[in-house]
Amino acid sequence: MRRFGPMFRKEFIQMRRDRLTLGIMVGIPIIQLLLFGFAIQTDVRHIPTVVLDESRTPSSRDIVAAFQNTGNFRIVSHVDGRDALDAWIARGDAQAGIVIPQDFPRDLARGTTATIQVIVDASDPLSSQAALAAAAGVAQVRNLAILSAAAHRGALPLETRVRPRYNPGLRSPNYIVPGLVGVILTITLVLVTAMAIVRERERGTLEQLIVTPITKTELMLGKIAPYVGVGLVQMTTVLLLGRFVFDVPLTGNVALLYGVAFVFIVASLALGLFVSTLVRTQQQAMQASFFFVLPNILLSGFMFPRQAMPVFFQWIGALLPLTHFLKVLRGILLKGVGVAELWQEMLILLLFATVLIALSVRRFRKTLD
Amino acid sequence: MTDSAVTVETRHLTRRFGPIVAVRDLNLTIAPGEVFGLLGPNGSGKTTTIRMLCGLLEPSEGTAIVAGVDVRESPDLIKERIGYMSQRFGLYEDLTVAENMDFFAGIYGLEGPSRRGRIAEVVSFLGLNRRLNQLAGTLSGGWKQRLGLACALMHRPPVLFLDEPTAGVDPAARRGFWSTIATLAAQGTTVIVTTHYMDEAGRCHRVGLMSQGHLIALGTPDEVAQQVGGKSLEDAFIILQERDEQEQDA
Ligand SMILES: Nc1ncnc2c1ncn2[C@@H]1O[C@H](COP(=O)(O)OP(=O)(O)OP(=O)(O)O)[C@@H](O)[C@H]1O
Ligand SMILES: [Mg+2]
Secondary structure, eight states, X not given: OTTHHHHHHHHHHHHHHOHHHHHHHHHHHHHHHHHHHHHOOSSOOOEEEEEEXXXXXXXXXXXXXXXXXXXXXXXXXXXXXXXXXXXXXXXXXXXXXXXXXXXXXXXXXXXXXXXXXXXXXXXXXXXXXXXXXXXXXXXXXXXXXXXXXXXXXXXXXXXXXXXXXXXXXXXXXXXXXXXXXXXXXXXXXXXXXXXXXXXXXXXXXXXXXXXXXXXXXXXXXXXXXXXXXXXXXXXXXXXXXXXXXXXXXXXXXXXXXXXXXXXXXXXXXXXXXXXXXXOXXXXXXXXXHHHHHHHHHHHSSSSSOGGGXXXXXXXXXXTSHHHHHHHHHHIIIIIXXXXXXXXXXXXXXXXXXXXXXXXXHHHXXXXXX | OOOTTOSEEEEEEEEEETTEEEEEEEEEEEOTTOEEEEEOSTTSSHHHHHHHHTTSSOOSEEXXXXXXXXXXXXXXXXXXXXXXXXXXXOSOTTSBHHHXXXXXXXXXXXXXXXXXXHHHHHHHHHTOGGGTTSBGGGSOHHHHHXXXXXXXHXXXXXXXXXXXXXXXXXXXXXXXXXXXXXXXHHTTOEEEEEOSOHHHHTTSSEEEEEETTEEEEEEOHHHHHHTTTSOOHHHHHHHHHHHHXXXXXX
């Protein structure tokens, strides 16, 4: 391994001089974080809503106010007919409509079931689900109040008290930001190493390099080593921004997190190396890396819970280093848990790193064929 | 098997790329300290031959012994005993002259004071002193070739392969480069060099003329010229090559 030093030094100097790549690698985390952190809110609030109130009575106004008070509905307009309401939703100017029929107050007074119609634009499942849940909630609260009054009971017979642990405010950034650390590392590190060896091939420097006694292992490790530092800088950037801009807590053992991150970074870089042994040109390397980005975002549990996926896709997800690193990230940062709970994930990451490096070294040829 | 009077020996060396036979049944022996010129038109197989001798390409058939090592058996061991300058500039354009030399010295296993000493030696041998902090990519053609040679010489290889080292270099720089080659050969280094310049071919101890992957003439420049009735080497080159192509067509 005595040629690792010179190889590392050379890669480091080249990396430092490649201002564009370096800028992108530091810039991407910042932009991504602001983008995801501000734009992605999985808790949907203030759905634009139109109201068709055919009864125009105090009790109907009261129920509309109840909808508005949930915070999920924002009344944008009152309309006079069903056609007008449908048109609002069809245009997309409203995503929900509340219809209160003429006999609503009468039914309510009589004690027969009074109906309210809530129409939801379900082409966007996330916000329509939130609307449906909120609408059901409004009805339930009202029902309970009416029934308990009728039964002359002062207190409710049953209440569930839900206590959200680890993220009491149910805030999206707490969930998104730790995940983003892993996603950003995966995307940038795989791409940058996938390009690294192919670039030498295209520039003609690989021929001069492999005609020396350098071993494949020295070459590969020397190539990725400087980027371990870049990965750690990226992670620190995201964590600090998350802490001070989005107020995401850093609950657990941060030193442990950095230890695991080191292994994950090596695994990601090794994956890039492996990609570089499969392709011939920088363009192919780029395409192969992008091909790899999507499953990482969709199947790793970064945005969508893996438990909800068919088993087949859960298995594919388990083959991605990111999936395991996300568990570690969220475990340490949000739950404050440690080695006792996360040793399996750590072991798997170590296995990924070792196997991927061994595979890349095996596949790499020190010849031009 | 290692004959001390021979540093390079090829036996039926052949290389195919699919249907193309780039090098066909090449048999050569080259002595230590010899400057051997490999001549031939574009695509005649010079680069392919050199790459096989450096362990960069595996022969399809036959083999070669370079500095006592069989290229088929230990392509890695060969790499410690040879220097190679590829036809295309193969150094790092985003590193300075000094950084390139430092890198290759390190890769060839030189460390500490011996590394610094050797680099200083090569720098003064090739006159690179005033260029040390210049980025390799900004060097002119002649200086690039010098730097390439410097990096290939770091580990004092007994055999040096130079693939068109002077292509696109001005006449004065070419002359300088060739006197360096002569010095190295006088010190015992075997030099195998390809070129398209006939004046350079004349400075080789022996030349091998390749056409369509095989050797069509071999000997001192004078001997080769004699083969076609004592004309110039350039005439011999053209006549022999045309003859070979006619035979191929027939
Ligand atoms: N990697 C390769 N794949 C396919 N064909 C190749 C490859 N390398 C060389 N060839 C073919 O082998 C033949 C010999 O090529 P080679 O580069 O050895 O010629 P050369 O004598 O060095 O030519 P030049 O003077 O142009 O450098 C050519 O027909 C070339 O197209
Ligand atoms: Mg050539």
